[in-house]
Amino acid sequence: MTTISEAGFDLDQIDRLLTTTRAVRKRLDFDRSVSDELLFECIDLAEQAPTGGNDASRRWMVVRDQATKDELGRLYAEVGTLFINARGRLDGSGHPKEKVVSSSAHLVENYARAPVLVMCAIWGIHDNSGKPGLFDSGIQSAWSFNLALRSRGLGSVYTTMLNNKSDEVAELLGIPPGITTLVCFPVAYTKGTEFSPSPRRPASEITYFDQWGFTRQRPSSEGTARVVDGQGVVAEIDTDARPAAVWDVITDIDMPARFSEEFLGAEWTSEGDPGVGSTFRGRNSIPDVFDWEVDCIVTAWQESEAFEWRVTDPDNPGAVWRFDLAEQGGGSRLRFSMLIGQENNGTVPQALKDPAKEEGVLNGRRRTLRANMQRTVEGVKALVDGA
Numbered sequence: 001m002t003t004i005s006e007a008g009f010d011l012d013q014i015d016r017l018l019t020t021t022r023a024v025r026k027r028l029d030f031d032r033s034v035s036d037e038l039l040f041e042c043i044d045l046a047e048q049a050p051t052g053g054n055d056a057s058r059r060w061m062v063v064r065d066q067a068t069k070d071e072l073g074r075l076y077a078e079v080g081t082l083f084i085n086a087r088g089r090l091d092g093s094g095h096p097k098e099k100v101v102s103s104s105a106h107l108v109e110n111y112a113r114a115p116v117l118v119m120c121a122i123w124g125i126h127d128n129s130g131k132p133g134l135f136d137s138g139i140q141s142a143w144s145f146n147l148a149l150r151s152r153g154l155g156s157v158y159t160t161m162l163n164n165k166s167d168e169v170a171e172l173l174g175i176p177p178g179i180t181t182l183v184c185f186p187v188a189y190t191k192g193t194e195f196s197p198s199p200r201r202p203a204s205e206i207t208y209f210d211q212w213g214f215t216r217q218r219p220s221s222e223g224t225a226r227v228v229d230g231q232g233v234v235a236e237i238d239t240d241a242r243p244a245a246v247w248d249v250i251t252d253i254d255m256p257a258r259f260s261e262e263f264l265g266a267e268w269t270s271e272g273d274p275g276v277g278s279t280f281r282g283r284n285s286i287p288d289v290f291d292w293e294v295d296c297i298v299t300a301w302q303e304s305e306a307f308e309w310r311v312t313d314p315d316n317p318g319a320v321w322r323f324d325l326a327e328q329g330g331g332s333r334l335r336f337s338m339l340i341g342q343e344n345n346g347t348v349p350q351a352l353k354d355p356a357k358e359e360g361v362l363n364g365r366r367r368t369l370r371a372n373m374q375r376t377v378e379g380v381k382a383l384v385d386g387a
């Protein structure tokens with residue numbers, strides 16, 4: 001069954017295009033030629049993308065000459081040795097980046113075999129002036145080019161490593177000063193046309209409403225913060241330390257007490273090594289207002305990746321707290337999140353007392369929580385990075 005949108009588009013097809021336009025490296029068919037006609041078609045489509053000030057200053061370069069492609073391939077490989085070296089280290093390791101590194105290394109070794117290399121360039125030099133125009137007016141068009149390729153059975157990968165060799169590239173291709181090359185696409189027909197969507201973080205985790213770090217578990221039918229939609233808070237930070245080192249700090253359940261102005265400390269109430277099902281009791285205080293204790297149960301414990309606990313009742317938690325860790329640029333990205341439950345907490349009865357005040361109560365509570373969580377992740381960073 002097809003789904004036709006209000007605007008008359010077949011959403012199944014459009015969404016398939018948007019979700020399956022992948023970085024194609026190992027499945028590029030180097031033996032099949034690509035016509036100029038198709039490239040013009042795809043570039044015409046790409047040129048429908050917007051530019052700052054409607055200033056049509058993009059230029060495209062199609063490189064077919066084998067000697068020139070060989071030279072571009074040589075320059076690409078000079079930068080790409082990092083992938084060849086990393087492949088040597090990661091092959092067979094099961095590391096999350098093993099596949100992408102192997103695929104990237106394959107491209108490094110075969111760059112010049114693509115039937116065409118297509119570059120998107122733009123008139124101007126990026127001057128960090130804060131004005132739109134340069135990179136800002138190129139990238140959307142370059143991506144439209146990729147989508148147009150995919151819809152016609154072709155594929156490519158967005159490569160920028162030649163940007164590290166822009167002087168040599170300019171010399172080789174006769175590009176005058178004042179032009180910036182943004183991206184180079186090795187273009188070919190793909191071997192097979194089925195590609196899959198890639199796992200990505202869901203919108204509900206990376207979309208913030210009205211204030212940085214204010215999340216919503218489900219879309220709100222009213223557009224405002226409501227208890228029923230699952231209001232959350234996130235604080236994130238990057239550390240130089242690797243996930244294993246950060247893990248030791250975040251699984252010390254007493255640690256946030258050093259940084260939070262509300263959380264006083266916690267003690268394990270179960271025996272043995274902590275893991276899923278372990279329990280602890282946390283102590284909290286809003287000075288001169290309220291002291292309270294909560295029983296918590298660990299609901300996720302994946303070493304160096306995720307530590308989650310639920311408050312009071314795991315099936316109907318007052319809150320779900322969670323640390324997530326991911327490798328990021330040689331260090332880690334730490335995400336500390338909290339979801340306000342539908343009951344079993346002090347906030348919800350307050351929020352539901354008066355529908356007109358529901359959003360205000362939830363947001364007020366989230367401001368306090370986020371401030372303490374931000375202090376905590378900054379504290380973790382200081383501990384692990386020794387700052």
Ligand SMILES: Cc1cc2nc3c(=O)[nH]c(=O)nc-3n(C[C@H](O)[C@H](O)[C@H](O)COP(=O)(O)O)c2cc1C
Nearest residue numbers: 021022023024100104107157158159160161162198
């Ligand atoms: C700005 C940008 C630069 C990139 N540069 C390169 C590159 O130089 N070489 C390469 O092999 N892939 C490059 N990629 C491709 C990414 O590695 C790829 O998109 C990523 O692995 C995710 O794969 P997917 O697009 O199939 O989801 C680049 C992607 C972007 C968006």
